[in-house]
Amino acid sequence: MAISFPALEEKRAELKRIFDEAGDDFDLSRVTVKNHHTATEKAQYIKKLNSEIDDLKRVAEAAEIGGYGHESGDGARPASRGNTGGHSLKGAETLRKDQSFVQWGRDNGHGNRDHEGLSFDRLIRGMATGKWRDADAERKALSEGTLSAGGYLVPTPLAGNVIDLARNQMRVAQAGATFVPMTAQTLKIARLTGEGSPGWRNENSAITAADMTFDSVTFQARSLNRLVTMSVELFEDSDPSASNVIANSFAQQIALEMDRVALRGTGTAPEPRGVANTAGVTTTGHGANGSAISNYDFHLDAVGAVRNANFEPGAHIQAPRTNTSLSKLKEATTNAYLQPPAGMLPMLPTRQVPVNLTVGSSSDCSEIYTGDWSQLAIGIRTEFRIEFLRERYADNGQVAFLAWLRGDVQLLQPSAFVVDVGVRS
Structure with a gap:
């Protein structure tokens, strides 16, 4: 028997009202929210409303399956819905080539569980055409990621998916490069600089210290921008069910540039320094x-x-x-x-x-x-931003997206x- 949750239904109705007022182009100036007048205030209200809906949905789901925490008995949270499979990446600072950003984000609580089934292509197509058929979840996620400075923050699972698609095409990743998820603009990881050596000793004699020595490698997120133009007809005529066509295009362009900078980056700001230009690399x-x-x-x-x-x-x-x-x-x-x-x-x-x-x-x-x-480390911010340029290429019947991805390259050894x-x- 279904359980009614009036509070959840009220908040869903409020969110639907906002979407209806905003229209297909999601213009917040048309939305009325009490005590919230600017676009930034309205965006924050929508984000808060979505968060409250998510919390109430978890309560509703727990009630539907018979209560909280029946697997763990802690009485504090709904039981898990299946095993994610494989080794957990919770707390992992680095990722091997067989470990994904999507799983890392999930295991470390980055992003909303409801975002995991989203499609990057449906999100972009909706932004370009204003048509959100079969993309209600993507439209909701877009409202959550509205930025006060303009543009949209791509939801973490979608960003992770594009990053993983790019990694699959990067030669340095195929060779075994280490990836470092960056959750801040700068990040330090430890690096071994001296291992010391063991020594034999006589009975009752002092033990000679041979400490391992460390320093740190600092990653600083640098901006990689990409302008992508596409025809309006491409969006209108393409099959909405075709998955990852646009995502793969974004990923391929990211992969090519990350390969180039990892191998041959000059190190002159804002470009990271690649293998060829790093001191200590053997040149033959x-x-x-x-x-x-x-x-x-x-x-x-x-x-x-x-x-x-x-x-x-x-x-x-x-x-x-x-x-x-x-x-x-x-x-x-x-x-x-x-x-x-x-x-x-x-x-x-x-x-x-x-x-x-x-x-x-x-x-x-x-x-x-x-x-x-494995001694080549590529730091990548776990989110990226997209800005839709509606008018700039309208005369050519095109739409354009400006994407910002941030990352860095460091040689550990x-x-x-x-x-x-x-x-x-």
Whole structure:
């Protein structure tokens, strides 16, 4: 038997009234709220109203299933609805490549449980067209994320989903980079700088201290902006049920730029510093004017250098041209294609490694990056902002979105990386 909750029904009715007054373009100037006159005040009221509705919904759900906390017996909260599966990320400061921002946000209480089923594409389509068919939940989430300075804060689960889509396409992530969820503008994590060494001792003799030493790495959230334009017809004609088309487009652009800056970022503000420009990274040259690849020695020597520094390399990252050149190597007598040596690391191609660098008199040079990629840390803020530019491209029949993502790149151990320069094929 369903249980009636008048307070919940009243607040839902109030929220519906606000949505109706705001209209499809969600214009808060048309909304009347007692003692709340500015757009900022109204947005805060809507956010508070949504929070109260969520609290009452949890009470209602608990009553429907027979009371509070019947699994734990604590009498304080509704029983959990199923296992999230896998190892909990609660309290985790870093994420491996097989761990997601979505799960991290869920396990650490970031975001609203009701936001987990939202679609980024439906959210963007609603913002662009003002049509919210089959997107009531996205419309509600948008009202919660209205910012006083303009734009909207993308709900945490949706932001996490886009970030995870981007990570899946990033070569540095595929190689094993560590990701650091940032919940503030700056974040420090500890870094081991000296391990000390154990020592043998005689009976009754003093123990020699050999302490491990640490310092810290500081991440500072830097802004990565992206302007995306799309035709109005694309939104109007596309299938609303098609999932992740827009999200994948956003993610791909984020992935390309994060790969570039992680490898080759200059470190000149506001750009983070990448592997190639970090002090302590081993740089290996191949002649005054560079050299073409004729075998796998460049790669094998780089692996040896990383291991000599007491790290275990996980992959090479290089230009697609280098992969092609290696695939075309042939045995001199039979003209058969050469097989890579046993134990070769994965070779991950990306166009973010250029092939037009100048070394000496050669202007067709490239680079090969080898390392223990877990020592490359990418900090990413767990939320990002979107501003819809309605009028700017109207003459062209287009709509545009300006997206802000914030992050940073740090090398935890620069000696874990080798960069081969002057690679001419």
